[in-house]
Amino acid sequence: MPCVLSRERFVTMYEKNAKYEANHDFSQFAQENVEHIDPNMVQQDLDKLSKLSNPVIEFFADRRIAHFDKRSVSEDDVPSFGELDSCIDFLAKLTKKYWLLFKAADIDLLVKPIVDNWEEIFRQPWIPPYTPNQSIDPDPLDMY
Numbered sequence: 001m002p003c004v005l006s007r008e009r010f011v012t013m014y015e016k017n018a019k020y021e022a023n024h025d026f027s028q029f030a031q032e033n034v035e036h037i038d039p040n041m042v043q044q045d046l047d048k049l050s051k052l053s054n055p056v057i058e059f060f061a062d063r064r065i066a067h068f069d070k071r072s073v074s075e076d077d078v079p080s081f082g083e084l085d086s087c088i089d090f091l092a093k094l095t096k097k098y099w100l101l102f103k104a105a106d107i108d109l110l111v112k113p114i115v116d117n118w119e120e121i122f123r124q125p126w127i128p129p130y131t132p133n134q135s136i137d138p139d140p141l142d143m144y
Contacts, residue, residue, distance in 0.1 A: 005029070005037045005101060013104035022104070029101055037101070045094055052087040054079075 007026045014022035029037040057079045063069040099107040 003036055007035045010101070010104060025100060025104070028097075045097075049087075049090060049094065052083075052090050054083065057083060057087055 007023065007030065010026045011019055011022040029041060031038070056077065059077055060073065060079050063071065063073050063077070096107055099105065
């Protein structure tokens with residue numbers, strides 16, 4: 001893989017007048033005048049991902065997320081929010097990093113901060129109170 005991920009290939013994905021920027025961006029993956037990415041960097045990323053996606057997370061993902069297994073899952077088999085959060089954050093970081101390496105582009109990722117008043121939707125009733133024998137208007141918007 002490192003031989004395929006070369007500086008030359010990476011630089012060709014940029015506009016012709018952006019070679020300096022392309023070389024600068026590639027230097028995140030290899031030393032300044034080195035032509036290929038550092039395989040140790042890739043291995044370190046894999047090792048950290050493996051550590052963060054510990055057996056509890058893998059087991060839970062397999063039993064409850066990827067496939068809803070009929071076998072029960074004990075409380076000990078459920079990862080903590082902290083474990084999940086750390087793993088998801090690192091996956092997001094890896095996605096951005098390797099998206100740049102493979103596509104020479106930035107990517108806007110999964111989680112965006114909620115800046116508006118997100119609780120407002122819970123203050124509006126959305127199901128009218130049930131009234132027995134209430135007739136349902138078949139054309140509530142008077143379209144017909």
